[in-house]
Amino acid sequence: DTGVSQNPRHxxxxxxxxxxxxxxxxSEHNRLYWYRQTLGQGPEFLTYFQNEAQxxxxxxxxxxxxxxxxxxxxxxxxxxxxxxxxxxxxxCASSPGTRGTDTQYFGPGTRLTVL
Amino acid sequence: DxxxxxxxxxxxxxEEPVHLPCNHSTISGTDYIHWYRQLPxxxxxxxxHGLTSNVNNRMASLxxxxxxKSSTLILHRATLRDAAVYYCILRTSGSRxxxxxxTQLTVNP
Numbered sequence: 148d149t150g151v152s153q154n155p156r157h158x159x160x161x162x163x164x165x166x167x168x169x170x171x172x173x174s175e176h177n178r179l180y181w182y183r184q185t186l187g188q189g190p191e192f193l194t195y196f197q198n199e200a201q202x203x204x205x206x207x208x209x210x211x212x213x214x215x216x217x218x219x220x221x222x223x224x225x226x227x228x229x230x231x232x233x234x235x236x237x238x239c240a241s242s243p244g245t246r247g248t249d250t251q252y253f254g255p256g257t258r259l260t261v262l
Numbered sequence: 263d264x265x266x267x268x269x270x271x272x273x274x275x276x277e278e279p280v281h282l283p284c285n286h287s288t289i290s291g292t293d294y295i296h297w298y299r300q301l302p303x304x305x306x307x308x309x310x311h312g313l314t315s316n317v318n319n320r321m322a323s324l325x326x327x328x329x330x331k332s333s334t335l336i337l338h339r340a341t342l343r344d345a346a347v348y349y350c351i352l353r354t355s356g357s358r359x360x361x362x363x364x365t366q367l368t369v370n371p
Binding site for chain 2: 202
């Protein structure tokens with residue numbers, strides 16, 4: 148068990164470019180979550196999957212954001228036409244079961260800087 | 263999720279106990295009290311959770327008031343590695359974690 152991994156760890160891009168982040172959850176974890184964290188704030192929920200189904204999306208997830216978990220294993224988060232306000236740490240977490248109160252295990256995050 | 267209130271920051275000395283308070287006066291009967299912490303440059307990590315009774319694990323203890331409107335996370339002997347932001351979170355059946363701003367704990371050597 149190597150924990151939740153995220154790639155890349157850092158991404159610098161120019162405004163208007165598209166970026167894609169990858170999250171590999173802990174093996175056999177059914178649920179996978181995406182959060183966003185800006186400096187000095189706690190993480191904010193974006194979306195979550197149970198297996199390959201995307202069950203909830205936050206209002207923070209604008210049309211420029213899309214997340215997938217095609218085979219119920221790894222997940223990708225894509226941001227199209229990036230804006231400076233998208234600069235943040237993007238965190239992925241996974242949990243083992245289907246109960247809403249299961250412990251979530253977080254990855255180290257991908258730090259996005261939009262110039 | 264119901265709202266929690268925590269002090270912005272606290273300080274402790276190494277090897278001394280730390281009591282981190284959390285107020286949650288609007289807690290409902292089905293809300294679990296969860297604590298996560300976030301070390302610098304890392305993702306949050308689970309610390310402990312409880313419903314009504316006090317809980318202990320290898321990392322910490324959780325003391326829950328009888329009326330459940332407040333709780334206290336107890337680190338029995340703080341180490342430098344415990345310096346982090348500590349988040350108190352209420353959860354019911356929803357899967358999301360709703361983080362506040364948490365308490366920044368500083369541990370002095």
